Amino acid sequence: MIFDNEEVEGEVTRGARALVVCPDIRGRRSSQDPEARLEEAEGLALAIGIVVAEKYILPVRDVKPNTLFGEGQVQRMLSDCELAEAELVIIDAAVSPIQQRNLEDRLKRKVIDRTGLILEIFGERAATAEGRLQVELAHLDYQQSRLVRSWTHLERQRGGFGFLGGPGETQIEADRRMIRNRMAKLRRELEQVRKTRELHRKRRGRAPWPVIALVGYTNAGKSTLFNHITGADVMAEDLLFATLDPTMRAISLPGVEKAILSDTVGFISDLPTQLVAAFRATLEEVTAADIILHVRDIANPDSATQKAQVLSVLTDLGVIDGDGGESAIPMIEVWNKWDLLDEERANELGGLADSDPDIVGISAMSGQGVDDLLDRLGEMLTKGSRVHELTVPASDGQRIAWLYAHGEVLDDAEGAAEEGAPTRQVTVRLSEKEFGRFMALDA
Known part of the structure; x- marks a missing residue:
């Protein structure tokens, strides 16, 4: 400037x-x-x-x-x-x-x-190519409103040749045109990113492992929890917006061989509209999740207000019904930083958490309560599981391996031959969703 x-x-x-x-x-x-x-x-x-x-x-x-x-x-x-x-x-x-x-x-x-x-x-924190594209688009959107006519270098430029030259365009108009052209190019590139993400989500849906998304107000401890569960080394500091680019890791849960845990950008009050639009592709990961973990800094005096801000963003994304407030995706409230509460406050909140199965108190830093959280996730993902007797061609090793990876195999024995081909009789416990995915493998 x-x-x-x-x-x-x-x-x-x-x-x-x-x-x-x-x-x-x-x-x-x-x-x-x-x-x-x-x-x-x-x-x-x-x-x-x-x-x-x-x-x-x-x-x-x-x-x-x-x-x-x-x-x-x-x-x-x-x-x-x-x-x-x-x-x-x-x-x-x-x-x-x-x-x-x-x-x-x-x-x-x-x-x-x-x-x-x-x-x-x-602009400083974006690490991936997608993140940098999103930030640049948001910055240009903000910049173009800052082109005020009082700047000294925005004098009128002469157009044409010699004495026949017209008034031409002002430098400010040239700047705006350049910004508009650059923004159009960035939007095309981000649209391609969005399509690629959609393909990845569909591929994960066919894989298909359940996806668990971490959401919450900035600095609530999402990345610390992510690192504790996955053993990863995602940046996790006592700073606002320590994480900007979505990160995913595979984890194991009780009764679930493999699930995908996704860390997302933190929310904040009065988030600039330019960034809400630019990071929509990032936040869309939340809409494809099987379970949402809403991580709250329960030791923060402003925790209730921060919760309202997060729920407002989730409503905008269509995850929560704006009328009834019901979530279309199962959600657990993770009350983090429990170790920072005084005894009186911990007892008060402990009673509330004990009475609501969708609230789990933890300390992501020390690991307190994390095992209880993982048990709860396993229960939710295996809820409604039924035992199925499935006959699979013995030669179809891919489908048999899929059952071992996504269900609890209770028995696997030689079955009666069908059309002269040997089969396997697999007794497996699968959730409704996993059974539907298995049947879709035939298609």
């Missing part, structure tokens, strides 16, 4: 000192209280290596269209920036392009809003 004031040029850099301001706008409802929002904004800044030099809540009675804040509040922010030697100002709210431009002029510092900060984090 190029601004009139050269002091605010440049990108967000690690180690930069920042003033974090959370506007508490009168009349604007929020599911989180201002203190929780401020703490989350600080967490977002820390996630990208920014040093929070100062932070506070600013009550906003009347939103100023030019700067969002009142004159006195802008002066206070300027003074605090100088005292704290802050070179960056983070506004935990959606700031319009004009407001951002005017605040940068007044504060003589780079200003980024909540959306810009989350995009910076995603």
